Amino acid sequence: MIPSRQSFRPIQRVITLTDLPQEFSFIRRHFSKLAGPAALNLRDDAAVYTPPQGRELVIAADAMVEQVHFLPSDPPGTIGRKLLRCNLSDLAAMGARPEGWLLTIARPPGVTEEWFAAFSDGLLQDQKIFNVALMGGDTTSTRGPLVLSLTIIGSVLPGQAIKRLGARAGDGLWVTGTIGDGALGLRALQGDIPDPSGYLAQRYHLPQPRVGAALYGLASAAMDISDGLLQDAGHLARENHLGVTIEATSVPMSEAAQKCGETWLKTCLTGGDDYEILFSVSPEQEKRLAKNPVVNTTTGPVTVTRIGHFHNTFSGAKIIGKNGEVLNFSSPGWSHF
């Protein structure tokens, strides 16, 4: 094909090809500050990462969608942090240490520069807290809601990843921290619950992933609670072909959650957004925990609580009240569909 100048459309605007394209300058403005050594200054097609010698990698991906997982009115500084923390929680549940992360953004035209500046500043704070750095990603446009997708890479000593499979009948069911704050926080933000201290809203916006939780050798199986305690306990039981019974009176609740009163118990037990670790413990290991029900994490020690036990009946999860009666809910938890 022989080109001729006449075949081209007239120049509409002058383009200096040494200028950065819009996408590149957007990335530099907001994401260069997050980039770790593997990111190659976010200038290449891919990151180059030397995995830590003698370790396995643990890799998870999670997406968050505006109007589904967060609201346009949520503080932008917390939205990215929450997504990062949800992914960190997946690593924590498997006993892995964070190594790096990648982010793709489908960006609607209405999201401002100020929004992204606050978004990435929040992420920078969390990178420092959890000792992790950005490896790469992609930005694209969309006419729909903002969609953020994050892939996190962590590492663990070979064979030490804690899986969902491994619980046995007779094991106790334990959780880190307190349950229900995140779900109540959402309802507080919606105006349904008073939250004078802002504690619940803060727990909703910024869950506390239990990164570095020293569960290897202690937990026989583990997962993080994102979709509601009852539903996620059901997953854990089902994966192990067991049943699990949770005593509602044992489920640890924060002071703020307790103040909400009994009518909100269902929200606490099925609402999700906890990002605590749910794990099974053999009777032998339970003796250790009974003496000192605390587990160390990267961000400090966390109290752990026995909330139930596994049994041989393949029946999923049930919750019983103070008189041993089964509590029934219309839905066991959050559905992504």
Place this chain on the structure above:
Amino acid sequence: MIPSRQSFRPIQRVITLTDLPQEFSFIRRHFSKLAGPAALNLRDDAAVYTPPQGRELVIAADAMVEQVHFLPSDPPGTIGRKLLRCNLSDLAAMGARPEGWLLTIARPPGVTEEWFAAFSDGLLQDQKIFNVALMGGDTTSTRGPLVLSLTIIGSVLPGQAIKRLGARAGDGLWVTGTIGDGALGLRALQGDIPDPSGYLAQRYHLPQPRVGAALYGLASAAMDISDGLLQDAGHLARENHLGVTIEATSVPMSEAAQKCGETWLKTCLTGGDDYEILFSVSPEQEKRLAKNPVVNTTTGPVTVTRIGHFHNTFSGAKIIGKNGEVLNFSSPGWSHF
């Protein structure tokens, strides 16, 4: 907090907790067949992956949005494959071999089971072609367009990742395959160009990533062409603080592209969607290529073509016509914003 049965809403429907939740069964139906050993049957919070000993990892992430990167009417079997191939192309440009991938899906209610069945069947075909397996991912709902985000993990011998930085003044500019087919294919699908054989449309739907291209030691710098030859050549020049001149008459075009005529040259050179590798070659290495302008890849040998050269003037990319005149375009390529 002491629960009492009265505080719960009446049972709306019976839930058998041993049943799979909707999200899990969706994943099993469509994605279990793609899962490799690292995926742990897609049942855990994260994948566990043992990186190949003595190699570095190369990691890229790309998102595709309905209405931006593909149309709802596009064949579902090709949409996932195209996204996978775009990511494989990023690995190929850095000389990396694919290891595994993760996918997040933000799914609008209108996308059917049949659509996802065809989508994942297509991915299965490509997994066999490119010897790669799914590691994990996430599905969520959205009220907006379908958004797919893919993270790919590859590996390379230490220090052998080919980067964008490394071209020198005097190096030649080379490309694999042919340029413009993808961009013309889109216009053909839009009815603007005849495409009797369907070749162009097929190149748009299923680009051919040059996985395994043996460029180490040959290319001084490389990237893949996704946003248009002119724009991407400008990126390569800028990263190296150089200028690059492309001779339009040297740019390799397929027979189908040549048949479209000169009026479509701009589309070929700036339209993007090529997923060919653009690379710089030193004069010494060019002697090798001059004798045999072919590079081996995983899917067979590919012809490579010299289309221009780098020079010391930091001026981005320009394209000259057959009489040495500079061809001006209104836009150098595709913008993601």
